[in-house]
Amino acid sequence: xxxxxxxxxxxxxxxxxxNKLLFAFWVSKRLFHNYVFFxxxxxxxxxxxxxxxxxxxxxxxxxxxxxxxxxxxTITVVEANTPDTNNxxxxxxSFALDACSALIESLNFIIDQDIKYIxxxxxxxxxxIDMFIQELEDMDxxxxxxxxxxxxxxxxxxxxxxxxxxxxxxxxxxDVWNYIKYDRIIDPSLIKHH
Numbered sequence: 001x002x003x004x005x006x007x008x009x010x011x012x013x014x015x016x017x018x019n020k021l022l023f024a025f026w027v028s029k030r031l032f033h034n035y036v037f038f039x040x041x042x043x044x045x046x047x048x049x050x051x052x053x054x055x056x057x058x059x060x061x062x063x064x065x066x067x068x069x070x071x072x073x074t075i076t077v078v079e080a081n082t083p084d085t086n087n088x089x090x091x092x093x094s095f096a097l098d099a100c101s102a103l104i105e106s107l108n109f110i111i112d113q114d115i116k117y118i119x120x121x122x123x124x125x126x127x128x129i130d131m132f133i134q135e136l137e138d139m140d141x142x143x144x145x146x147x148x149x150x151x152x153x154x155x156x157x158x159x160x161x162x163x164x165x166x167x168x169x170x171x172x173x174x175d176v177w178n179y180i181k182y183d184r185i186i187d188p189s190l191i192k193h194h
Contacts, residue, residue: 004160008122009115011167017113018061019170022180024106024121025057026166030185031099031128037188038096042088045081045096053078053103060110068111075107091135092188098124122163125185129159132186159185 012020032050039045053074060066082100085093102121109117133139133153139146150156169176 004126005119005123008163009119011171012115012118012122015167015170016173019173020115020118021057021061021106021109022176023166023170024102024109024118025054025061026176026180027121027125027185028057028099028102028106029054029180030183031102031125033184034092034095034128034186034188035099038083038092041090041092044083044088049077049081050099050103053107057103057106057110066110071107071110075104078103078107091131091191094131095128095186095188098128125159125163126156128185129156132188132191135191155186
């Protein structure tokens with residue numbers, strides 16, 4: 001586990017099961033935009049499948065009864081809507097993959113409450129920002145300052161700050177529903193090469 005994932009795990013461990021899932025739901029809603037953008041550009045996938053998954057997670061958070069078979073079925077359907085990045089010549093497929101993966105991990109958490117799923121969701125958000133910065137800045141992987149440039153980029157700093165604020169609110173059992181909206185995690189339209 002990298003340093004970010006270790007820190008995230010420590011912060012998430014302190015949360016109630018409901019608040020762990022709220023964190024994952026917040027990230028998943030933000031990543032959802034990337035799937036929509038990918039779908040618009042490639043006509044791949046079904047947006048309604050993604051929305052159904054988000055709705056199931058929200059129902060569970062709000063203490064509605066959720067059937068495990070229904071969750072497993074939703075995981076299967078989201079997996080079927082997950083792009084194979086080898087079949088696309090655009091970074092947008094990777095962004096869509098992270099969006100799908102975040103939903104799948106959130107749904108898996110509902111079934112067995114393993115904290116690793118929540119940590120993975122946070123990692124998908126971080127990785128999406130990482131890829132986005134690389135594309136946006138047309139970065140050279142051989143640059144000796146490559147990792148440092150990504151870590152210190154305004155967008156990465158903002159994401160880490162946003163996550164810390166959300167985790168802090170959740171650890172204090174604050175009402176976070178006003179913060180859980182369809183904010184974008186990135187704006188894929190800013191990338192030159194689609």
